[in-house]
Amino acid sequence: MNTWTMAQAKRDFQIGYLEGFCFWRALTEGEPWTVGLRGGTATGYLVDARTKQIREFKTLDAAVRSVEEIGFECKALQLGAF
Numbered sequence: 183m184n185t186w187t188m189a190q191a192k193r194d195f196q197i198g199y200l201e202g203f204c205f206w207r208a209l210t211e212g213e214p215w216t217v218g219l220r221g222g223t224a225t226g227y228l229v230d231a232r233t234k235q236i237r238e239f240k241t242l243d244a245a246v247r248s249v250e251e252i253g254f255e256c257k258a259l260q261l262g263a264f
Contacts, residue, residue: 184226185236186219188251191228194221195253203249205242205259214238215245 186194194200202220207213216236217228227236228248239245246256 184219184224185229185234186226187229187231187234188248189231191219191252200252200254203252203254205245207242214240215242217245217248 186200191200200219200221204218204220206216206218216238219226219228229235230237237248239248242259246259249256
């Protein structure tokens, strides 16, 4: 599994390597959100710079802010097929 710290994700986004993101959460109500990233053939998670553990966000809004801080635009969220 690949991982990115916020600084690594910003760098990889700026050079055009990161292509996408997704949000993950367990099906249980109140579980934290995580951010998945995709670049080239690599996929992985956004992790804490100090602990290297997957970053957990209490709200979807906080997870969205993190991908926007990386440089992505998040204009809509969709569940399932449209």
